[in-house]
Amino acid sequence: MSDTASAARGHRPVLTPSPVVAAEHRPSPGPVAVGPESADHIVEAIEAGGGTVSGIDDDTRGLVWLSHKAIDELDEVLTKHPSIEWVQLPMAGVDMFAPIFAKYADKPKPLWTSAKGAYSEPVAEHAVALTLALLRVFPKRVRATSWATEPEGISLYGANVVVVGAGGIGLEVLRLLAPFDVSITVVRRSTEPVPGAARTVASSSLADVLPDADVVIVAAAMTDDTSKMFGAHEFEIMKPTAVLVNIARGGLVDTDALVDALAAKGIWGAGLDVTSPEPLPDGHPLWSEPRALITPHQADTPDMVAPLLAERIRHNVAALGGDGEFIGVVDPAQGY
Structure with a gap:
């Protein structure tokens, strides 16, 4: 099979528009961190979106969180670093993050985005x-x-x-x-x-x-x-x-x-x-x-998901530094 034919295979990234982010919710441009552990294809996606990848510190404005289990750790990171104004979650369904959403339901930031629609x-x-x-x-x-x-x-x-x-x-x-x-x-x-x-x-x-x-x-x-x-x-x-x-x-x-x-x-x-x-x-x-x-919750396997999540992240990093047209915006008060 040719490289061209191979590259054409796979699922389309679905970029369903979200409502326009109000000014009070729009995050400030700045460095983006990845946690709780990094991954090469995610770093590449951030850089492809025009972002700068950094560690988690007081200059961090965006956080790509790649775990649906390390929820307490995410809570600690956000508490310790209130400068984080945008959080990208890896899941389409984000009900497991409800305890954190409840803490931020009446706050304008951080802006939360998920992978909803991406898969x-x-x-x-x-x-x-x-x-x-x-x-x-x-x-x-x-x-x-x-x-x-x-x-x-x-x-x-x-x-x-x-x-x-x-x-x-x-x-x-x-x-x-x-x-x-x-x-x-x-x-x-x-x-x-x-x-x-x-x-x-x-x-x-x-x-x-x-x-x-x-x-x-x-x-x-x-x-x-x-x-x-x-x-x-x-x-x-x-x-x-x-x-x-x-x-x-x-x-x-x-x-x-x-x-x-x-x-x-x-x-x-x-x-x-x-x-x-x-x-x-x-x-x-x-x-x-x-x-x-x-079937054991494998409608989307890691191999299927990786490029789709990467494209969602690339798009939202570009939105962070540019037009603010984030996709997959989550309302923390509603939980989705």
């Missing part, structure tokens, strides 16, 4: 893979040890699909599903129409659209309001031939209610790249449920 293509690709696998009863087929004689399977073509969430992943799901001539309903906070969707409804209308859904793909942010948005009632009103796919956060689904619905054949199947609890413990009923397909 849209690989995660949406995984969501469609899970959807097709469930409809074509792959969980049952891969467990089989003899030739099946009963015909089973549902086509995705012409299906009614409900996509919960209209962020980058949700929008990419719409794009990938277009060739299947599906009818898509988007459930989001507002009823502002989403291009590519047949209709858009508010989150409060979720129960109104579930009874007609053949496929439900969960791509919403995890907040106090969305926790366990799929519970016993939601599964009860879904078709017995409907499938649920969750590639967002495990806490959006009541796991016990899902286990019960699958055991009772209340829905056709569930594809989960995220679970609650996570990791899913050995021996959990979902592991042996023939209607469930579990």
